[in-house]
Amino acid sequence: MNTMAKLALGLMGQLRPKPAVGDATSRIGLPPPALHGGLPLMDALRQRASNREFASTPLPLPVLSNLLWAAYGINRPVEGGRTAPSALNAQEIDVLLALPTGAYRYEAATHSLQLIAAVDLRRVTGYQDFVDAAPLDLVYVADHGRMGRIPVGQRESYASVAAGAIAQNVYLQCASLGLVTVLRAWIDREALATALGLAPDQPVVLSQTVGYPKAATEGA
Ligand SMILES: Cc1cc2nc3c(=O)[nH]c(=O)nc-3n(C[C@H](O)[C@H](O)[C@H](O)COP(=O)(O)O)c2cc1C
Numbered sequence: 001m002n003t004m005a006k007l008a009l010g011l012m013g014q015l016r017p018k019p020a021v022g023d024a025t026s027r028i029g030l031p032p033p034a035l036h037g038g039l040p041l042m043d044a045l046r047q048r049a050s051n052r053e054f055a056s057t058p059l060p061l062p063v064l065s066n067l068l069w070a071a072y073g074i075n076r077p078v079e080g081g082r083t084a085p086s087a088l089n090a091q092e093i094d095v096l097l098a099l100p101t102g103a104y105r106y107e108a109a110t111h112s113l114q115l116i117a118a119v120d121l122r123r124v125t126g127y128q129d130f131v132d133a134a135p136l137d138l139v140y141v142a143d144h145g146r147m148g149r150i151p152v153g154q155r156e157s158y159a160s161v162a163a164g165a166i167a168q169n170v171y172l173q174c175a176s177l178g179l180v181t182v183l184r185a186w187i188d189r190e191a192l193a194t195a196l197g198l199a200p201d202q203p204v205v206l207s208q209t210v211g212y213p214k215a216a217t218e219g220a
Pocket residue numbers: 048049050051052128182183184185186187
């Protein structure tokens with residue numbers, strides 16, 4: 001769906017998900033991530049960039065596993081520490097995945113995906129047209145209910161910073177894995193919150209599209 005159509009539907013409150021492709025599995029166990037190797041940090045930093053052309057090729061589970069662990073996995077199991085920081089360790093950001101087969105929440109404790117809606121939510125994750133067909137749109141949602149020790153007036157900005165740190169992890173892991181990505185704020189937040197069944201204290205912060213580069217697999 002093109003941007004103009006999304007804007008028009010958004011104005012009417014009609015931007016909605018598509019039916020899921022196939023049967024949505026309620027829980028997907030991810031294989032263990034590869035915790036060694038990858039591109040050296042300086043090389044990944046040299047390659048970090050936003051891209052907006054994606055092949056529709058699905059991301060295999062081992063790739064999703066590495067990506068999500070880098071994004072916001074548990075890197076210090078004893079204390080439950082994560083790969084990205086959060087103010088007072090509130091860990092308020094949920095990483096949601098809009099896949100063709102359904103919308104899932106990344107569960108770091110079990111390194112698995114939990115189904116939250118059996119729909120193809122990708123086109124609702126942003127006004128730009130490429131989000132509809134890319135294999136994965138991540139959605140970063142803050143849960144202010146976990147931010148009880150943080151003053152109310154600071155919650156929105158702290159959650160934005162926390163989501164930004166996760167997003168940069170994704171950028172760097174994409175560089176390492178040969179994937180492309182773009183972080184996005186241009187979202188119909190109301191449509192997305194409705195489609196995900198979010199509560200008022202669970203604002204959508206950002207989205208981020210991930211996939212293989214179009215030229216590599218589709219000859220564009
Ligand atoms: C908070 C934030 C919001 C952004 N929103 C969008 C967006 O809605 N759509 C988009 O295509 N790019 C978006 N971007 C990506 C920027 O356009 C991109 O980072 C910038 O042009 C610099 O390019 P680079 O990332 O390749 O260095 C966003 C980036 C940030 C940090």
